[in-house]
Amino acid sequence: MEKIYKVTFRATGQLNGPVPITRTIEYDEIAGRAFAGPKRDEAALAALSVLYPGVSFPRKVGINIEIIKKKNNSSRTKSKKQKSSTDSKSLFAKPWWLFPLRLIWRLIKWVFIGIYKEIFKNNK
Numbered sequence: 001m002e003k004i005y006k007v008t009f010r011a012t013g014q015l016n017g018p019v020p021i022t023r024t025i026e027y028d029e030i031a032g033r034a035f036a037g038p039k040r041d042e043a044a045l046a047a048l049s050v051l052y053p054g055v056s057f058p059r060k061v062g063i064n065i066e067i068i069k070k071k072n073n074s075s076r077t078k079s080k081k082q083k084s085s086t087d088s089k090s091l092f093a094k095p096w097w098l099f100p101l102r103l104i105w106r107l108i109k110w111v112f113i114g115i116y117k118e119i120f121k122n123n124k
Contacts, residue, residue, distance in 0.1 A: 009061055
């Protein structure tokens with residue numbers, strides 16, 4: 001699941017008078033972690049300087065963070081009903097198809113071990 005950070009900024013900026021700011025923006029997980037980390041004030045000022053160019057912030061910016069968990073897009077992943085029987089994951093998840101290969105391998109190994117034993121008996 002993918003995490004979406006819903007960040008709400010509350011501040012008052014200064015640009016030829018007071019500029020009240022109440023803005024909510026959704027960020028992905030990588031960018032959203034910056035607002036919850038130790039440098040959250042710097043991250044908030046950087047985000048607001050992009051959104052409000054030229055506005056200075058003499059006081060601290062209030063930040064509220066909500067973490068929203070979203071599922072991956074259903075169009076990318078197949079549902080259980082749509083999976084085909086020849087799906088590569090299902091073949092490797094069920095090792096029943098390896099049984100004939102294992103049986104053949106053991107037979108070949110048994111034959112060659114018998115041949116080597118006969119060779120070593122004759123050489124002694």
